[in-house]
Amino acid sequence: MKICIENKDRHGLVYDISKILLKYNVNIISMEVIKNTTYLETEALSYKGEQKILSELHELSGIVQIKSIMLMPHNEKYQQMDIVFNTINEGIIITDKNGNIIYINKVAVKILKIPNDDILGQNISKALPFCKLLLKTLQTGKKYLHHEVYAEEYDNHYMVSSQPLLDENNNLSGGVAVIRDMETVRQIYQKITGQPSISFKDIIHQSDIMEKLILSAQHYASSNSTILIRGETGSGKELFARAIHNASPRHDNIFLAINCTAIPDTLLESELFGYEEGTFTGANKGGKLGLFELASGGTLFLDEIGDISSTLQAKLLRVLQEHRVRRIGGNREIPINVRIISATNCNLEQMVKDGLFRQDLYYRLNVIPLYLPPLRERKEDIRLLANYLFQSTVNNINTSIKSISQEAFEKLTNYDYPGNVRELSNIIERAINVAQGSQITAEDIILFNQMQNTSCAHDLNEYSTLNLDEALRRTEKNILQQAMKKFSSSRKLGAALGLSHTSVIRKMKEHNLSFDKNN
Numbered sequence: 215m216k217i218c219i220e221n222k223d224r225h226g227l228v229y230d231i232s233k234i235l236l237k238y239n240v241n242i243i244s245m246e247v248i249k250n251t252t253y254l255e256t257e258a259l260s261y262k263g264e265q266k267i268l269s270e271l272h273e274l275s276g277i278v279q280i281k282s283i284m285l286m287p288h289n290e291k292y293q294q295m296d297i298v299f300n301t302i303n304e305g306i307i308i309t310d311k312n313g314n315i316i317y318i319n320k321v322a323v324k325i326l327k328i329p330n331d332d333i334l335g336q337n338i339s340k341a342l343p344f345c346k347l348l349l350k351t352l353q354t355g356k357k358y359l360h361h362e363v364y365a366e367e368y369d370n371h372y373m374v375s376s377q378p379l380l381d382e383n384n385n386l387s388g389g390v391a392v393i394r395d396m397e398t399v400r401q402i403y404q405k406i407t408g409q410p411s412i413s414f415k416d417i418i419h420q421s422d423i424m425e426k427l428i429l430s431a432q433h434y435a436s437s438n439s440t441i442l443i444r445g446e447t448g449s450g451k452e453l454f455a456r457a458i459h460n461a462s463p464r465h466d467n468i469f470l471a472i473n474c475t476a477i478p479d480t481l482l483e484s485e486l487f488g489y490e491e492g493t494f495t496g497a498n499k500g501g502k503l504g505l506f507e508l509a510s511g512g513t514l515f516l517d518e519i520g521d522i523s524s525t526l527q528a529k530l531l532r533v534l535q536e537h538r539v540r541r542i543g544g545n546r547e548i549p550i551n552v553r554i555i556s557a558t559n560c561n562l563e564q565m566v567k568d569g570l571f572r573q574d575l576y577y578r579l580n581v582i583p584l585y586l587p588p589l590r591e592r593k594e595d596i597r598l599l600a601n602y603l604f605q606s607t608v609n610n611i612n613t614s615i616k617s618i619s620q621e622a623f624e625k626l627t628n629y630d631y632p633g634n635v636r637e638l639s640n641i642i643e644r645a646i647n648v649a650q651g652s653q654i655t656a657e658d659i660i661l662f663n664q665m666q667n668t669s670c671a672h673d674l675n676e677y678s679t680l681n682l683d684e685a686l687r688r689t690e691k692n693i694l695q696q697a698m699k700k701f702s703s704s705r706k707l708g709a710a711l712g713l714s715h716t717s718v719i720r721k722m723k724e725h726n727l728s729f730d731k732n733n
């Protein structure tokens with residue numbers, strides 16, 4: 215029987231209720247008193263027995279009404295808590311101060327892959343021995359945030375935070391652990407760091423060669439095979455890699471890009487493979503997740519792959535063959551599911567012949583080869599690209615420049631672009647800064663060879679007796695002097711040289727240059 219007895223405020227009611235139950239030898243399961251209401255749960259009774267007790271309870275003085283209830287208040291609260299905790303995506307485990315589990319939600323059961331959720335009341339050290347962080351909280355009373363746990367024997371990989379529960383006197387009364395599976399962690403990372411999603415539509419082109427390339431790349435997107443993109447710097451290799459990822463079944467997962475030449479070799483190794491706690495002095499506590507693990511489920515773009523050391527080549531080969539990584543300083547193998555897209559401008563075939571790049575790795579990476587032609591071999595794209603880059607720049611700034619003149623387009627089309635689309639983009643940005651009228655003129659288009667010719671046309675012999683620093687200083691001065699002949703203000707000079715206004719002034723001072731002296 216479960217009832218609630220509303221009563222007027224009076225002393226001794228609980229005693230009177232208990233006396234009636236004792237008289238009929240009825241076992242009380244629980245009794246709660248909240249203000250003027252007493253909640254009572256007894257063992258199951260026969261209909262007759264229940265009616266007898268109810269009528270005697272009604273006889274007690276001060277009783278307002280007696281109603282039958284479905285749940286005792288504490289059960290109701292537990293149920294509400296259970297509903298809330300089962301609608302969130304995090305796993306929750308709550309223990310008392312001795313580590314006995316008093317609550318675990320369904321998400322935690324799923325993340326921790328517990329065969330049955332009947333672990334309530336058991337001690338966490340026995341029931342969930344890999345939940346060491348919560349035990350640590352119970353020992354120290356401290357909270358710990360975002361620790362990664364990989365328990366191989368249970369095939370568990372998750373991120374956990376734990377924090378103490380304190381009673382009203384600030385004494386430790388238990389602990390709570392919040393658990394996120396690694397997939398969720400990756401998705402959060404993707405949301406925070408994710409760059410705008412690039413699709414094939416974002417690859418501006420008009421040439422047939424690019425059209426064909428995009429069609430093949432779209433086709434390859436659905437496969438899981440490695441792709442090796444070849445092409446000169448700035449030709450759009452990363453753009454293609456992103457578009458392939460976003461057109462692939464992996465598009466909901468992460469795309470990570472790393473430039474293999476941008477960081478020193480040892481650092482690159484720890485970036486890619488991660489490391490275990492205590493591997494290096496000064497390393498992160500709890501170790502570090504490598505990019506292979508972080509990109510699991512998604513795509514890892516390895517730019518400038520031709521520049522990795524032979525040690526890294528061997529390690530990368532193992533990952534591609536075994537689909538597992540081993541962190542530096544660790545001995546466990548972590549399964550990963552990453553699509554590798556790599557890119558290079560090196561002649562890998564020649565490097566293989568010269569013994570500089572492993573042949574077996576070359577074959578593993580080069581399952582699908584894509585060749586991105588340099589911009590000078592698809593001149594039809596230049597006008598469209600120039601207009602696109604012009605529009606995207608002027609849309610973001612306040613300028614009176616409306617278009618690019620015909621002569622400027624001609625100058626742009628006749629140039630060779632060693633830096634490809636990235637260089638074209640810089641040229642357009644520089645032109646927008648330099649132009650004075652409503653149109654970009656041919657004069658505003660300053661090409662790299664032009665800058666080189668005007669500023670660096672010096673015989674190497676002239677520098678051969680100088681150390682490098684002095685040679686660089688002279689070159690810098692020459693560039694400034696040449697550019698100052700063309701531009702009459704430090705602002706324009708800065709825009710043309712890709713420097714801030716203040717840097718130009720500083721550099722002019724360093725070289726004792728001024729517009730009056732120079733011109």
Ligand SMILES: Nc1ncnc2c1ncn2[C@@H]1O[C@H](COP(=O)(O)OP(=O)(O)OP(=O)(O)O)[C@@H](O)[C@H]1O
Nearest residue numbers: 416417418446447448449450451452453517635636
């Ligand atoms: N077809 C294109 N349409 C629009 N933007 C492009 C195109 N090709 C390249 N870009 C832009 O040019 C810049 C350089 O492209 P990206 O970084 O993809 O080149 P990359 O070949 O990977 O260069 P690197 O080898 O130096 O890393 C980027 O800002 C990119 O958005």
